[in-house]
Amino acid sequence: MEFIELKNVFKVYENGVTALADANLSISKGEFVFIIGESGSGKSTLTKLLYREEKPTKGSVFVGGINVGKLKNGNVYKLRRKIGVVFQDFKLLPKLTVYENIAYPLESYGMKSSDIRDKVLRAVERVGLKDKLKSYPNQLSGGEQQRVCIARAIVNEPSLIICDEPTGDLDPKMSREIMDVIETINKDMLSTVIMATHDKDIVNRMKKRVVCVHDGVIVSDKEKGSYIQNENS
Amino acid sequence: MKILRIIKKSIKDAFKSVFRNFSLSMASISCTAVTLILVAIALLVTYNVRNITSDIENVLTIVTFVDANATEGDIADIKDVIENMDNVSSVEYNSKEEIMEQMSEDEDMKEILDVLDTSPIQSAFVVSVKDVRKIDSTAKKLKEIEKVTRVKYGETLVKKLVSMFDVIKNGCIIAVIGLIIVTAFLITNTIKITIFSRRNEINIMRLVGTSNIVIKLPFLIEGFILGVIGSIIPILLTIYGYAFLYDYIGGKLFTELIVLVKPSDIVYLTSLVLLIVGGVVGMFGSTHAVRRFLKI
Numbered sequence: 001m002e003f004i005e006l007k008n009v010f011k012v013y014e015n016g017v018t019a020l021a022d023a024n025l026s027i028s029k030g031e032f033v034f035i036i037g038e039s040g041s042g043k044s045t046l047t048k049l050l051y052r053e054e055k056p057t058k059g060s061v062f063v064g065g066i067n068v069g070k071l072k073n074g075n076v077y078k079l080r081r082k083i084g085v086v087f088q089d090f091k092l093l094p095k096l097t098v099y100e101n102i103a104y105p106l107e108s109y110g111m112k113s114s115d116i117r118d119k120v121l122r123a124v125e126r127v128g129l130k131d132k133l134k135s136y137p138n139q140l141s142g143g144e145q146q147r148v149c150i151a152r153a154i155v156n157e158p159s160l161i162i163c164d165e166p167t168g169d170l171d172p173k174m175s176r177e178i179m180d181v182i183e184t185i186n187k188d189m190l191s192t193v194i195m196a197t198h199d200k201d202i203v204n205r206m207k208k209r210v211v212c213v214h215d216g217v218i219v220s221d222k223e224k225g226s227y228i229q230n231e232n233s
Numbered sequence: 234m235k236i237l238r239i240i241k242k243s244i245k246d247a248f249k250s251v252f253r254n255f256s257l258s259m260a261s262i263s264c265t266a267v268t269l270i271l272v273a274i275a276l277l278v279t280y281n282v283r284n285i286t287s288d289i290e291n292v293l294t295i296v297t298f299v300d301a302n303a304t305e306g307d308i309a310d311i312k313d314v315i316e317n318m319d320n321v322s323s324v325e326y327n328s329k330e331e332i333m334e335q336m337s338e339d340e341d342m343k344e345i346l347d348v349l350d351t352s353p354i355q356s357a358f359v360v361s362v363k364d365v366r367k368i369d370s371t372a373k374k375l376k377e378i379e380k381v382t383r384v385k386y387g388e389t390l391v392k393k394l395v396s397m398f399d400v401i402k403n404g405c406i407i408a409v410i411g412l413i414i415v416t417a418f419l420i421t422n423t424i425k426i427t428i429f430s431r432r433n434e435i436n437i438m439r440l441v442g443t444s445n446i447v448i449k450l451p452f453l454i455e456g457f458i459l460g461v462i463g464s465i466i467p468i469l470l471t472i473y474g475y476a477f478l479y480d481y482i483g484g485k486l487f488t489e490l491i492v493l494v495k496p497s498d499i500v501y502l503t504s505l506v507l508l509i510v511g512g513v514v515g516m517f518g519s520t521h522a523v524r525r526f527l528k529i
Contacts, residue, residue, distance in 0.1 A: 051440070073445075080442035091437050095253060105441035107242055108448075110235035152441065 001065060002026040003192055004050065004160070009059035011045050011216075019045035021216045023059070027194065029159070032186045034203050034225075035196045037213035043196040046213060047162050050194065051083050052076045064159060081109065084153025084191075086182075088165035090145045092137040092152075098124075099133040102151045109156075123151040126188075127181050143174035147181065154185055161185065163195040167202060175202060239447055247454035251462075254427055258459060261423040265463025265515065268416040269507050272409055273471045276503050279405035284494045285486075286398040290365040293386065295372050297358040300380045301329075307380050308356070314378050315360055320371045325359045332357070355382065365395055413510055420463075420518035424456055428522050435523070452523045453516050460515020461508060468504040475500050 004027040011020040019042045027033055035043040048054040049061050052068050061068040064082060071079060092101050102123055106116045124130050127147040137145055146166060153161055163182065167175035179202050186193045197203065203210060203226060210225030211218060251258045297315070299308060308326065315324045327335075332354050336342045360375065362368050372384045428435070438448045476496040485492050 053440070077439075077442045077444040080440065083442075085440055091433070091440065093434055093437060104437075105443065108239075108438065108441070108443035110239040110242075110447075112238070156442075 001062060003029040003031075003064060004194070005060075005062040006046075006049070007060050007062075009049065009056045009061060011042075011049065011054060012057045018216050020049075020056075020213075023213075023216075023218050025211065025218060025221070027192060029192055030186070030190045032183070032193045032206075032208045033195070034206075034208055034210045035194060035213060036198060036203060036210055038198065041213045042216040043213045044164055045216075047164050047194060047196045050160070050162055051085055052079055081105075081156060082158050082160065084150075084156070084158040084161045086146070086149050086153050086161065086163040086166045088168040090137070090149040092145060092148055094137050096136075097133065098129060098135050098137075098140070098148050098151075101137070101148055102155050105152065105156060119155050119157075120151075123155040126154065126185060127151045141174075142170050143177060146170060146174075146178050150178070150181060150185070154189065154191070157189060158191060160192045160194070163193065163197075165197055165199075166195065167197065167199050172201060175199060176205075179206065239450070243447070243450040243454055246451040247458055250431075250451065250455050251458055254430070257423070257427040257430065261420060261427065261459040261515075262463045264419040264423055265416060265460055265511055266466045268412055268419060269464050269467035269511055270470060272412045272416065272510060273467045273503060273507055275405045275408040275412060276506060277471070277475060277499065279402055279409065280499050280503070281494050282398050282402045282405065285491050286395065286402065288492060289394060289398075291361070293362065293365055293368065295360045295362065295368065295375060296385045297360055297375045297378075298355045298382045298384070299357060300382050301355060303356070303380045311378055311380060312358065315358060315375065318371065318374060320362050320364055320367045321360055322363045323361045327357055327359060329354050329356045413514065416510065417514045417518055420456065420460065420515055421521050422518075424452070424459070424515075424519045425522040427455075428452065428519070449520060449523050452519045456515035456517070456519025457512045458515070460511035460513070460518075463515070464507045464511030467507050467511075471503050471507065472496075472500045 004025070006023050006025040009020055009023040010018070012018050023042075023046065025046075035046055037043045045054060049056055050063055050068065052071055056069045059069075063079065066079060068079060093104065096104065099120060102120045103116050106119060111119075121130075124133065127150050129144060129147050129151065132140060132144060132148075137148065140148065146169075150166075161182070166182070167178055170178060182193060182195070183206065185191060207224045207226070209221070209223050212220040212225075297311075299311060303311070312324060312326060315321055333346065336346060336354070360371075362371050368386060372386060375381060375384050435448060479493055479496050482493075484495070
């Protein structure tokens, strides 16, 4: 079994909207995969199924051998500790400093403060924010806030990093910087990266595997694909 | 050690949250304080009414008059019968001579007694009852004893007093229970607002892999802190307010018969009850409020 497997997955929301229909997908460990598609195409739903923010209506979703759809609510946290999630809107706690934001997950796991410190400093070094540890999120630029979000996602050295439109709110220069950080993490930490985006420049520049979703259906899955290529296919 | 670290962090976070969300914390604290003041009043009234009722019950006796021709043997027999009755707590025999002697101590009474040829005084048993509500049937049984001429007690007044105090006491108990429910409801709703304003925070906690119990714990402690702080003013009012009131009215209500409970006998217990109610209701309220945000 592959690291991530979606088998005949359907997701129908309570309002009757079908977000995913008969989705099948396999992703190996250490891969970097773009999930592309228009707004409302179902790419965000696909990523949410992986970290059990949503449950599949039908079919099964496996992450690291765990049947995510069948996971009890009380055990979801165990899955999420193995996954780092990077959000478009960063989801930082505004009243905590950069250090506290990154340390937050580890503190809630009950980790020793000396271990937390080591891990936070390592994560901060990877994203290049060492001199901003005492700043609050509102004192940082959008790019810097996204770096904090990435640092928080990788601080527990997860085997899977899910990025949901991480560059959606950033200008092209900052987007490129963020993508460089994520690519380096993928290479250095050997974490699997799945990124939902509709940023054509990034997808075309990085030459990674591209899965295209249209109206809830996976319409193409190409190695070293590009946005234009998939749109035309 | 891991659990201790989590508890330590939760306590720290709970205190931080109380101060960071100061205005909402104040709202929770004030509504807790207001309802707990009412709980305190109801508790104090209940306790006092219970005390007054039992005081009156202790004072009430049935005077059982004995036939003038009764011999010493008859009197001993009557005493035995009375002592073996269910509802009797104590019996005291006063002979005609003893009563005369007691009455003679009063100068006015002495004059009256001197004028009379034959004394109208009869020997009597003073019978105290265990349960004043059964005083009627006890009096009836006493009257049926041989050589007992008549029995005397304040039937109507006793019944009215006892039933009135029963109503007040039961009313106060219902009020205390009702007010505790209202407190729980108010605290739950106020904490719900606090938690609603922090739903993003809870969402982030969930997304980074924090377990539900670790998410709940700071809110639970926060609810406890708010409840305990909210009980401080009612506790101070109970301790100082009741003592002031007690001194102001001289420890009794209208008559010597209605004596209030001494502050030292009641205020500390009431304060403890308020503290526990505040803390527990606060914890319950916050747990209830946070639960809905943890559902996936």
